[in-house]
Amino acid sequence: MTQIGRRHFMLGAASAALAGPKAFASPTATEAEEELQIRIENNSVPELCAEKDNIELDFFSERLRRMQIQAVHPSYISMIGTDRYAPDWSSCDLSHDPKFAAQARRLTFWETPEFWLTGYTFPSFWRPNAVPVRVGDRVETGFHLVQLWMSYRERAEEILVFYPPDGYWRARPLPFEDMRWTAYGSSFxxxxxEVQQRPIVDFQEIAFEPETRTFVLKFKRGGGSARIRLDKIDQERIALDVSYSGAMPDDLPFASLRSMYAMQTMSDAARVAWRTKRGANWQEAEVIGxxxxxxxxxxVGRHLPSRHNLSAPDMVFGKFQGPPAVAARTDAR
Incomplete structure (x- = not known):
């Protein structure tokens, strides 16, 4: 990537100050008319354990073929003096979670001067680690976690992580201003x-296309696929362009957000705000209710600082689009 191209990529997502939903510009009349309205179901449950994902927002639409996912620094990011990111196991009992043993390893299996992928296999995980991860002709199997790293300001920054065995993804922007690091929070x-003990996405394969910074997901359920492209990233947000090959099988959600909430100040996500098609304003609610x-x-995010993953980003889902319009055919007779 040239310096000009890199600068365009880095600054492409620059926008207004990040203060929750008010920071996002209202769509133009044309954009509003083209927006697809999807259904969101809240299947969250109360939970005391701060390390258990009890927040579950499921997204449904038979017509959905494209959307954008953003991870955005919280509105209070500039006020953080000392970050909080250590786990809190004080109210947790994970003794009944399944465990599958594996040989631990770490491997960087693709790299350029600016981006690289590193995979990890843990000594144990709650699901078997059999999903192949492909980059070009190279195929690696057995990773529990894969990180996408980026070189920025002469430092290595981890910006995206995914778990091949269960399909969970986490994203974060580059560190805000002079911060050296920010936490991950909610997953998607x-x-x-589908539910196999907990919500998952079951993959046949995950491939990475370096030229376009795109992950190609091939699903076991229904045989379809999706593409997640790293669109823009800067010190305010990361934007992912997501596209689907077709509708989800069996009326399953096309996406889900998972997070944790014990109380307002012990949460990775505490509030929800949503906008309806041609709606005059944002509506807000506590995530658990x-x-x-x-x-x-x-x-989905926080207005109040939390003792859990204080610097973790808010999440924004939008730009939902249906199938491309089919141009009318003219009878040549």
């Missing part, structure tokens, strides 16, 4: 989300 799933909604855009 892309694809036919969110009734679900039909929406064209959804913000």
């Amino acid at each position: 799933l892309v694809g036919p989300v 969110f009734p679900g909604a039909n929406a064209t855009e959804l913000w």
Whole structure:
């Protein structure tokens, strides 16, 4: 990538100050007319354990073929003096979680001067690690976690991570201003989300296309696929362009957000805001009591600082689009 190209890539997502849903510009009349409204169901449950994902927002639409996912620094990011990111196991009992043993390893299996992929295999994980990860002709199997790293300001920055065995993804922007690091928070799933003890996406294969910085997901359920392209990243947000080959099988969600909430100040996600098609304003609710909604855009995050993953980003789902319009054919007779 040239210096000009790199600068364009880095600055492409620059926008207004990040203050929750108000920071996102209202769509133009044309954009509003083209927006697809999707259904969001809240399947969250109360939970005391701060390390268990009890927040589950499921996204449904038979017509959905494209969307954007953003991870955005929280509105209070500039006020953080000392970050909090250590786990809190004080109210947790994970003794009944399944465990599959594996040989631990770490491997950087693709790299350029600016981006690289590093995979990890843990000594144990809750699901078998059999999903192949492909880059060109190279195929690696057995990773529990794969990180996408980026070189920025002469430092290595981890910007995206995914778990091949269960389909969970996490994203974060580059560190804000002079911060050296920020935490991950909420996770998301892309694809036919089904429940196998917990919500997952089951893959046949995950491939990475370096030229376009795109992950290609091939699903076991229904045989479809999706593409997650790293669109823009800077010190405010990371934007991912997500596209699907077709509708989800068996009326399954096309995506889900997973997070944790014990209380407002012990959470990775505490509030929800959503916008409806041609709606005059944003609507807001506490995430645990969110009734679900039909929406064209959804913000999930925090207004108050949390003792858990203080610097973790808010998440924004939007730019939902249906299948491309088919041009009318003219009879040549």
